Amino acid sequence: MNNKLDSLTYYTVTKKYDLRFPMLTEDLDVDVVIIGGGFSGINTALELAEKGITNIAILEGRTLGYGGTGRNGGQVMTGIGHDLDKIKRHVGKKGLETIFKISSLGAGIIRDRVAKYDIQADFCQGYAYLGWNSRHDKTLHSWLQEFRSAFPDEEIELYTGADVKKVIGSDRYTSALKHMGGGHVHSLNLLLGEAKAVSEYGVKIFENSQVVSVEYGPRVTVRTVTGSVRANKMLWACNGFLDGLEPTIYRKTINTYAFQLMTEELSDDLIERISPIRGAYSDISPVIDYYRVTKENRLLYGSATHFIEYIPSDLKAWNRNLMLKTFPYLKDVEIELAWGGPLCCSANLFPQMGSLPNHKNVFYVQGYSGFGVTPSHIICKILAEGMSEGSERYSLLSSIPHLDIIGKDKLRNVLLSVGKTWHQASGYWKGRR
Numbered sequence: 161m162n163n164k165l166d167s168l169t170y171y172t173v174t175k176k177y178d179l180r181f182p183m184l185t186e187d188l189d190v191d192v193v194i195i196g197g198g199f200s201g202i203n204t205a206l207e208l209a210e211k212g213i214t215n216i217a218i219l220e221g222r223t224l225g226y227g228g229t230g231r232n233g234g235q236v237m238t239g240i241g242h243d244l245d246k247i248k249r250h251v252g253k254k255g256l257e258t259i260f261k262i263s264s265l266g267a268g269i270i271r272d273r274v275a276k277y278d279i280q281a282d283f284c285q286g287y288a289y290l291g292w293n294s295r296h297d298k299t300l301h302s303w304l305q306e307f308r309s310a311f312p313d314e315e316i317e318l319y320t321g322a323d324v325k326k327v328i329g330s331d332r333y334t335s336a337l338k339h340m341g342g343g344h345v346h347s348l349n350l351l352l353g354e355a356k357a358v359s360e361y362g363v364k365i366f367e368n369s370q371v372v373s374v375e376y377g378p379r380v381t382v383r384t385v386t387g388s389v390r391a392n393k394m395l396w397a398c399n400g401f402l403d404g405l406e407p408t409i410y411r412k413t414i415n416t417y418a419f420q421l422m423t424e425e426l427s428d429d430l431i432e433r434i435s436p437i438r439g440a441y442s443d444i445s446p447v448i449d450y451y452r453v454t455k456e457n458r459l460l461y462g463s464a465t466h467f468i469e470y471i472p473s474d475l476k477a478w479n480r481n482l483m484l485k486t487f488p489y490l491k492d493v494e495i496e497l498a499w500g501g502p503l504c505c506s507a508n509l510f511p512q513m514g515s516l517p518n519h520k521n522v523f524y525v526q527g528y529s530g531f532g533v534t535p536s537h538i539i540c541k542i543l544a545e546g547m548s549e550g551s552e553r554y555s556l557l558s559s560i561p562h563l564d565i566i567g568k569d570k571l572r573n574v575l576l577s578v579g580k581t582w583h584q585a586s587g588y589w590k591g592r593r
Contacts, residue, residue: 286439
């Protein structure tokens, strides 16, 4: 990883779980082997363990949550992909209705998981989707009806004009759709709490155990430098850190980057001014700004480059400039940390899952396209169904085709810059710019 990005994050300096797992130094035989110790790997293992499948080994090349799980905004929001219309022609009207229902499950899964396993993840309810022009206002008004239909028992309100200040302390916005069923979470503590739970089922977790080769067949053999695992089934759950290990799925995603900052601790009065609902926020533009307040009275603020793909030379300054566009009264606030990380994106900006064409016992999940915290909990529940008993939901989601991204290694910045520019332009016609 780029040295500017491989640094301390809010999550690493405030984690509550001191969990350490050994390096793989033996030869194991298990039912399932999972490569990747982020939300995808740990959540799928936990879903399988709850079904009684516990003879599982998880191999993480570094430490749990090193990737996107420990570098994100912690937003718990509704949805599963950027634009469901992009997959409508593949799944049909009925399939799209099913996916829309599935997309509303994420926050509930996280809330239930936190309660069931007593996970200390600072889960806080309260989310707002923000608009700053008449097109945004119209879009959020249409979302109001959709949200109330999907979440009839939750507090959902649309604020416009001066009333927006009841939700967010910024003059930037003209509308705010408040959804108290969403919220935010300390994503690394959530993952570590889930890892603790899955290990208590007897699942074996190994850190600093980078995979060097995989041999497919009726029994899959995964090798590290110091050990091996043989299994009936395996799961690739590396997302943006696959690094070409499995070429078939590596070709189907491309990494862009997002960047976040963490402020110093702020006063209660200032936190109340920023966030009357102590919530999480994102605008609805094609490349969003997103932010939230934390339990420790800090502000986390993040985004990605909007048109041209590049890594800023000074992450603190870059993020601070964005923050001040939204909260100019924070000009004297100290920025204590800034970090970044890759977002593994698919061509249609929809998560990918399935099994390899010629190896039906080899599964994969990847491509959350910047929305991994909540959708990963939905996707991995359905993936576990597919890896165990099978389900109509798994058959539906795994039937969506995944395009290869040609030239992704040599032309990454060019492809992403073109894609972002197109994404921004098309967003205008969809009421997102």
